[in-house]
Structure formats: structure tokens, C-alpha cells
Amino acid sequence: xxxxxxxxxKKPTVEKAIWLHFPIICLIxxxxxxxxxxxxVIITNIEIIPGKTVVKHLGMVQGNTVRAKHVGRDIMxxxxxxxxxxxxxxxxxxxxxxxxxxxxxxxxxEAIGANAxxxxxxxxxxxxxxxxxxxAYGTAVILE
Amino acid sequence: MANLIxxxxxxxxxxxxxxxxxxxxxxxxxxxxQQYKHILCFNEHTLPVHTPIPEVALVAGNVVISIDxxxxxxxGLNNIFGGRVRAxxxxxxxxxxxxxxRMKQEAEQLGGQAIFNVKLETASIYKGRxxxxxxxxxxxxxxxxxxxx
Numbered sequence: 001x002x003x004x005x006x007x008x009x010k011k012p013t014v015e016k017a018i019w020l021h022f023p024i025i026c027l028i029x030x031x032x033x034x035x036x037x038x039x040x041v042i043i044t045n046i047e048i049i050p051g052k053t054v055v056k057h058l059g060m061v062q063g064n065t066v067r068a069k070h071v072g073r074d075i076m077x078x079x080x081x082x083x084x085x086x087x088x089x090x091x092x093x094x095x096x097x098x099x100x101x102x103x104x105x106x107x108x109x110e111a112i113g114a115n116a117x118x119x120x121x122x123x124x125x126x127x128x129x130x131x132x133x134x135x136a137y138g139t140a141v142i143l144e
Numbered sequence: 145m146a147n148l149i150x151x152x153x154x155x156x157x158x159x160x161x162x163x164x165x166x167x168x169x170x171x172x173x174x175x176x177x178q179q180y181k182h183i184l185c186f187n188e189h190t191l192p193v194h195t196p197i198p199e200v201a202l203v204a205g206n207v208v209i210s211i212d213x214x215x216x217x218x219x220g221l222n223n224i225f226g227g228r229v230r231a232x233x234x235x236x237x238x239x240x241x242x243x244x245x246r247m248k249q250e251a252e253q254l255g256g257q258a259i260f261n262v263k264l265e266t267a268s269i270y271k272g273r274x275x276x277x278x279x280x281x282x283x284x285x286x287x288x289x290x291x292x293x
Contacts, residue, residue: 051197084162084212
């Protein structure tokens with residue numbers, strides 16, 4: 001009888017413990033996500049970063065992506081070529097592609113231990129008819 | 145005969161809708177330029193000596209604008225006689241101003257007051273028959289200064 005009672009009394013405490021830990025786990029996860037947001041790489045296209053001094057230059061980092069046109073978008077672009085106006089599909093496509101190339105550049109900078117990329121430049125070149133290469137490059141540095 | 149009719153219809157449609165689109169676009173550009181007048185753009189890469197140390201962020205804006213059918217034909221005719229190609233002038237001006245405005249918009253969202261080292265890049269995206277430029281992309285980017293409060 002006693003053992004049974006003990007068992008019964010233990011059961012809710014285990015559940016309680018889980019419920020007590022749940023918010024703590026949530027808090028840890030939340031703090032973790034904050035930590036990842038905090039550790040970012042500063043990107044500028046000027047030579048200096050105000051208020052900070054460059055400790056070490058780590059050389060050039062680069063990121064590129066080649067994108068081709070979407071058939072549906074191409075047809076819409078064909079229509080727009082008659083009426084004129086903005087090609088929103090292409091604008092978005094190119095913007096996404098540039099973000100991708102910047103992300104790749106940032107990844108490379110992080111991999112070699114930089115915490116900033118300065119003097120960033122963008123360049124575009126059309127490889128073949130229908131595909132464009134978007135290229136971003138800059139100097140990876142360590143700031144104090 | 146059918147080809148000629150299609151050609152003329154496209155010409156008229158291009159003229160009407162193209163003019164409408166251009167006028168509307170210029171109007172909105174002028175309005176928004178007034179709205180973002182307080183964000184200054186510079187193409188120098190040296191910063192002035194600030195008393196508060198600002199934060200920096202890369203901002204960018206891009207736009208792809210297409211030319212209408214009528215203007216493309218007009219530009220084609222212009223290619224024979226030479227001289228100013230007004231059709232493309234207005235297209236590229238619109239694209240540049242729009243790209244700069246989008247960059248300013250992004251800067252305002254981040255709370256920036258000025259943009260330094262503004263670079264503009266132009267690329268022709270779509271080339272039709274005979275390598276005539278169909279649409280142009282302008283990409284504007286720069287570094288915005290955000291004053292920490």
C-alpha cells in the first residue's frame with residue numbers, strides 16, 4: 001500500500017519537473033537564437049568602419065551566383081516589352097541573386113575568421129543569352 | 145497584310161500604355177523624392193568627422209525597367225540618322241532615380257541619415273532581335289550611417 005502511494009505521489013512530481021524545465025529550455029533556445037543574431041559580419045563599401053580600427057587584413061573574399069530566367073517570367077517580360085514598365089519578376093530575381101552572392105561572401109569571411117567585410121563591390125555580367133552572373137567581392141578584415 | 149496590322153496595333157498599344165506608364169512613374173518618383181529629401185547621398189568614400197560614432201550598414205536598391213514597343217521602333221529609326229536617342233534617355237533616367245529611391249527607402253527603414261560611397265551599376269538584361277536593348281537594370285548601393293541614440 002505504502003509503495004503504491006509513493007509511486008502515485010512521485011508521478012506528478014516528474015511531470016511537474018518537466019513543466020518546470022520547459023520554460024527554461026525555451027529560454028535557452030531563445031538566448032541561443034539571440035546569440036546567432038548578435039554574431040554577424042559588418043558589410044560596408046567604404047574603406048573604414050567608424051569607431052573601430054582594423055587589426056588585420058585577411059585578403060579578398062568573394063561570392064557569386066549564376067541565375068537563369070524563368071520561362072513564365074520570360075513570357076511576362078515579353079508582354080512588358082510591348083507596354084513598357086517595370087519587370088517586377090526580374091527585379092526580385094536579381095535582388096535575391098545578389099543577396100545570395102553576399103551571403104556566400106559573408107560565409108567565406110566567417111570561415112576565415114573575419115568579423116567585417118569592407119570595400120564591397122558588385123558586378124554583373126551576362127554569360128549567355130538568358131543567364132546572368134552576379135558577383136560580390138570585398139576585403140575581409142578583423143576589427144578590434 | 146496581317147503582319148502590318150499586328151505591327152500597327154502593337155505600335156499604338158505601346159505608344160498609349162508606354163506614355164501612361166512613364167508619366168505615372170515620373171509622378172511617383174517626384175513625390176517620393178520629396179519624401180526622402182532628408183536622406184543625403186554622397187559618392188565620396190571618406191566620412192566627415194562626426195562627433196557621435198555612427199553604425200554602418202550596406203543598403204541597396206535595384207530595378208528592372210522595360211522599354212515599350214513604340215520607343216524601341218523610334219530608337220531603331222534614330223539609329224539610322226544618329227543623334228540623341230530620347231527614348232532610351234528617359235528609360236535610363238527613370239531606372240536610376242528609382243534605384244536610388246529604393247536605396248534611400250531601405251536606409252530610412254534602418255534609421256540612416258546619409259548614404260556614402262554611392263555606386264550605380266547599369267546592365268542591359270534583355271536583348272531582343274538585332275541586339276536591341278529591351279530592358280535595363282540599375283543597381284544602386286552605398287553605405288548608410290546610422291546614428292546611435
